[in-house]
Amino acid sequence: MTDWHFHPGQNFECSQCSRCCRGWRIAVDPQTAQNLQATPFHKRLEEKNGRFFARKDSQEACSFLTSERRCQLHSELGAAAKPRGCRQFPFRLTNTPDGVFVGTSFSCPSIQNNQGDSLEAYRSELEELAQGLPLWGAAGLTVWQDKRLAWSDYRRLEDFILQSTGVEAGLGQGLWALAQWSLKPQRPLQTYLENSAAALEPPAEPLMLMEHHWFSQLLKHCGEKPVGRHREAPSEPLERYLRALVHGKSLINRRPLLGNLALLYLLPRFYRYWYARSGSPDQTLDQCERKIATHPNNLDDLVIRMADDFRDQLEPIF
Numbered sequence: 001m002t003d004w005h006f007h008p009g010q011n012f013e014c015s016q017c018s019r020c021c022r023g024w025r026i027a028v029d030p031q032t033a034q035n036l037q038a039t040p041f042h043k044r045l046e047e048k049n050g051r052f053f054a055r056k057d058s059q060e061a062c063s064f065l066t067s068e069r070r071c072q073l074h075s076e077l078g079a080a081a082k083p084r085g086c087r088q089f090p091f092r093l094t095n096t097p098d099g100v101f102v103g104t105s106f107s108c109p110s111i112q113n114n115q116g117d118s119l120e121a122y123r124s125e126l127e128e129l130a131q132g133l134p135l136w137g138a139a140g141l142t143v144w145q146d147k148r149l150a151w152s153d154y155r156r157l158e159d160f161i162l163q164s165t166g167v168e169a170g171l172g173q174g175l176w177a178l179a180q181w182s183l184k185p186q187r188p189l190q191t192y193l194e195n196s197a198a199a200l201e202p203p204a205e206p207l208m209l210m211e212h213h214w215f216s217q218l219l220k221h222c223g224e225k226p227v228g229r230h231r232e233a234p235s236e237p238l239e240r241y242l243r244a245l246v247h248g249k250s251l252i253n254r255r256p257l258l259g260n261l262a263l264l265y266l267l268p269r270f271y272r273y274w275y276a277r278s279g280s281p282d283q284t285l286d287q288c289e290r291k292i293a294t295h296p297n298n299l300d301d302l303v304i305r306m307a308d309d310f311r312d313q314l315e316p317i318f
Contacts, residue, residue: 002130003099006119007247010104012090013116017109018069020089021062023290025297028052029084036081041073054083088129091122092294094249095133097151102126103248106241107289112282136249142256144182144311149257153189158246160193167242171265172207173197178258179311184318195317207265210313214262214306215269221302222291224273233275233284238268241285250294259307263299267292 028036028045033052036042044055044063055063064072073081080087090111092103102119104111140148149157157174164170173196180192200207219226242264245251251260270292274284289295 004120004123004126005099005101005247006123007102007104007244009114010111010119010244011114011116012104012108012110012119012122015110015115016069018061018065019286020086020105020108021065021069021071023060024062024295025056026054026062027083027085028054032081032083036073039077041077084129088126091119091126091129092248092250093126093130093133094253095130095135096137096249096252097135098155100126100130100133101247101249103250103294104244105289105294106244106285107295109282112237112285136252141252143178144256144258144307147182147185149178149181149189154252154257156190157193158251161246162243167239167246168268171242171261172200175258175261175265175310176200176207176314178261179314180317182258182311183314183316187318192317199317206314207310210310211266211269214309215266217306218266218270218292218299218302219273221299227273227276229276231276231279233272234281237281237285238271241271241288242267245293248294255300255303256307258311259303262306262310263292263303 030052033042033045036045041064045052046055047053057063057065062071066072066075071082071086090105090108092105094101094103104119106112110116137151137154140150141154143149157178160177161167161170161174164173173193176199177189177192177196181187181189216226245264245267251257251264253260267288270288271284274287275281278284278287292299
């Protein structure tokens with residue numbers, strides 16, 4: 001029997017705001033695309049490089065979205081006719097040796113505002129969507145090139161981050177420790193974690209120069225420019241968001257672990273940057289989701305180079 005792990009205290013209920021139907025390139029899984037071929041809706045699909053997507057209208061909205069902010073596929077063909085990603089949103093499911101971890105997208109206002117029922121109420125729906133999920137971590141996780149970390153050691157790293165005094169501080173210490181381990185994996189990761197706080201004491205903070213450089217590089221990649229205005233960003237939404245990302249296993253998806261950890265380490269700077277621009281936690285979290293954390297496009301090469309740099313610029317301590 002599969003264990004299910006829901007983020008404690010997180011609630012959700014769809015408010016039918018249609019935010020998830022706008023601004024995205026909505027992928028249509030092969031089975032859904034095949035099913036729609038026998039309906040008039042197939043004309044609203046487009047194929048690119050062997051993948052199917054829903055066409056967007058002039059307002060960047062999904063072509064299946066009606067003027068009443070309802071999904072036409074849902075209303076005319078039923079919920080099962082929608083693409084898999086639409087049926088699953090705002091949940092993110094990751095299958096691991098410890099069971100399925102349920103993450104959430106903070107692009108959803110209901111998730112941001114913690115409205116509705118506890119996530120456990122959706123388990124029966126999610127169990128169907130979880131069938132056939134790939135298993136992550138059973139053979140270890142790629143950290144950097146050929147360096148691999150056992151799943152048990154990854155859980156120690158994750159627990160260390162979440163049990164730190166503030167997840168933001170834990171991410172910095174975890175990044176330093178993991179980079180040091182990748183330089184000399186003969187020593188246990190726990191040894192580096194135990195030395196991380198002392199190693200990151202200012203003023204000789206070994207991650208600071210790389211943090212400034214890669215924040216600027218990623219800002220440029222996102223088409224953003226530095227802002228002159230300053231606002232004190234609220235810390236509670238950031239802490240809650242970071243905890244949710246770590247719980248949802250954003251560190252182990254898609255890319256090598258060291259790159260994902262470096263990206264998450266930089267996320268608080270993006271949070272403060274977008275808050276300085278908008279003054280809105282809602283818009284800030286949406287930008288973090290769309291451009292950095294869980295839904296970005298074309299970041300893979302940049303993140304891999306960033307991981308190389310964070311590693312190569314450190315002096316081994318042992």
